[in-house]
Structures are given as structure tokens and as C-alpha cells.
Amino acid sequence: MAEDLVLDTAIRDWVLILLSVVMVLIGILRYFVSKLMRSSTQAPPGNEAVGTKIFKTKCAPNFESFESESRPS
Numbered sequence: 001m002a003e004d005l006v007l008d009t010a011i012r013d014w015v016l017i018l019l020s021v022v023m024v025l026i027g028i029l030r031y032f033v034s035k036l037m038r039s040s041t042q043a044p045p046g047n048e049a050v051g052t053k054i055f056k057t058k059c060a061p062n063f064e065s066f067e068s069e070s071r072p073s
Helices: 009-037 047-070
Strands: none
Touching: none
């Protein structure tokens, strides 16, 4: 059989250390890039109820007429 492949321990250690450092840095970079890509302007928490009420008041007549037309009498 062919000779076994033997790696120099110094080279192996440097490659593993470098790969580990690069992977940690990529993880940190991904975290900050995703943080920057998220929307920084968010609506205040109380606005959902107001938006829902406005939607219901504008659309309520349409829903009532739709329900009365779709139900058989």
C-alpha cells in the first residue's frame, strides 16, 4: 500500500487556528450585518389597535353586505 499521509503538526495547528478564527469572525460579521438589515424604524406598540379599528370601520359595511349576499334566506 501507499505510505500514510502524515501532516506536520505545526502546519496542522496553524491551519486549524486560522480556520477557527475565520469562522468566529464570519459569525460576528453575519450577526452585525443581519442587525443592520433589520428595520430600525418600528411602529410604537399601541398603533396596532388603532390600525385595526380604522380597518374595521372602513370595511365593516362591505363585510356585512357580503355576508348577507352569500347566505341563502
